[in-house]
Amino acid sequence: MLWLFSQMFVLCAVSFAAGSLLTWLSVRGRAKAEPPKPVLALPAPRPSEEKVVVAPPAQEKSLPLKGNSKTLVYHTSKSPYYRRMKGDMTFGSEAEAVAAGYRMWTTKARVKA
Secondary structure, eight states, X not given: OHHHHHHHHHHHHHXXXXXXXXXXXXXXXXXXXXXXXXXXXXXXXXXXXXXXXXXXXXXXXXXXXXXXXXXXXXXXXTSTTXXXXXXXXXXXXXXXXXXXXXXXOOSSOOOOO
């Protein structure tokens, strides 16, 4: 029994030594990483002699409200669902949507009373 144990021990030791040697030989030949090259600074921009005229920002046209006729919910442009919903109804203002029987979108789950 001792003979079998010693054979297994020697076999494992030789396998470990061979694996370690192969790993060391493969890593030994690799080149060392070079330090990063310094980043060169760009020259400062020259001041331009031309005067730049900045136009005033254009007034953004408010997007129409989109309504879903199945759920009777309307979405404003602030809604996270506004861009992905098709909206089979459109309204010019919230007052028009409420008058048509629609309610505003909400992110909270509706609680049944």
